[in-house]
Amino acid sequence: MSVFARLIRSELRLFLREPALVFFTLAFPSVLVVILGSFPAFRERDDGLGGLRVVDLYAAISVVLTLAMLALQVAPMVLAGYRERGVLRRLATTPARPVALLGAQLVMSLLTAVTSIALVLLVARAGFDVPLPRQIPGFVLAVLLTAGAAFAIGLFVAALAPSGKAANTIGTLLFFPSMFFAGLWTPREAFPEVLRRLSDLTPLGAGERAVHEAMTGSWPAWGSVTVLVAYALVFGAAAARLFRWE
């Protein structure tokens, strides 16, 4: 097994030893769909939501929620923690490179995200007849772009935060407004026009829009793709410039 594969396995093993993280990232998005789907009113078609049901919307929101938790809360905490503990420095003295550990953490997060998103789609489909994404390549693209933007911001936080705890705090402070714009508390479809336009410019608002579009059968709109790519590039470049290994 290559060094990178071993690092990924090691990251995965450490992640699975954190029951709270495992619950929130792997189970909670699906649980949210189940809870909301249990209300009969949320299974009614609503013309105000474009003929969709609340539970349809929350399948897409839960997909974004998974990425947000992993990218904004887990990854910065783990990576800044590694720097704080001197793990990255220690790796720098071995033939392995610290950047490999960063990469392994991201791959581990993506594997977790894929599993959790698949679970959300299956639970929504099996429990509440939410159709599986009709535009599959478009859905994959939307998820990857949203992940790209969210993880770039997460890495930026990890670059700036002095400790794992600080990174988690900053990540959490970003998580709430970001998920508000993604419609976690009120779906974007119920937003007033101005708020929705504003939301389209936020990373997770644009992400939810792209995921939602792909789930209902169209390719993500250029507007949301552009916003997501811009966040990924700007924050990715800033993180790469500012990231300190010690």
Add this chain to the structure above:
Amino acid sequence: MTVIDVHRLRKRYGETTAVADVSLAVEAGEIFGILGPNGAGKTTTVECIAGLRKPDGGRIGVLGREPGDPALRRLVGVQLQESRLPEKMTVREALELFSAFYRDPADWRGLAAELGLTAKLRARFGKLSGGQRQRLSIALALLGNPRVAILDELTTGLDPQARRDTWDLVSAVRDRGVTVVLVTHFMEEAERLCDRVALIDAGCVVAVDTPGGLVSRVAAEQRIRFRPSVPVDERMLTALPAVDAVVRHGPQLEVVGHGDLVQAVAATLAAHDVVALDLRIERVGLDEAFVRLTGRGSREV
């Protein structure tokens, strides 16, 4: 053979000069101590040697290469001060993971056994004692079969027994043919363990010598007191070049001298079949030498 050659190293952090002027040469197979008070620039010096920091001036050669040369990461094992592992990683997982970094790693089971970690293989890092963490850290530094091991503040925070055990371990590492660079602020550690010591204070090397040599620089004078088993002629002692004076205190003799005084006196007594009873040797320790060479007290001893 010179393994590490540091020439006029300089390193600043912003306004603070951490290392002003450090030159030293570490020879193959020795335990080389870098001794000095906290903040003297010891850690910065070894971090530059390990390629973790870029010097602002001076030259460093490690095994004939520049620090930062990727080949050195296989040849130099580093045990960093305050470097921890993820809380929930087990000892065994850490050893296996770090083994995978090297093409031809040491047998981690053997290393774990040698370091007394076998019973702890399944324990998580967060549950290990300070001594066990240090031992694991040493094991990780040795996994790549390095030719040079850099050990920074190895015994800080350990209880006296764990400290002594760690010293035995470092000696064992040297006996495997590894050149050891040991950073410490404990006089006793340097005195017990090191073949040679660089005394660093305020970013400069004050002296490089054997621990005994450092002591004799400041303490030319040594005293030996003993009661000879049979009467001796004082002249057989005063004739020795190392002896400056012999004073009689009743049945006891006091010999004052310098250099290899103890050896010279012991050899002469033995040659005359005299046994030295109640032998007492008074000499300045490294601790005292440190204070006199740096012109101030060491803060930690």
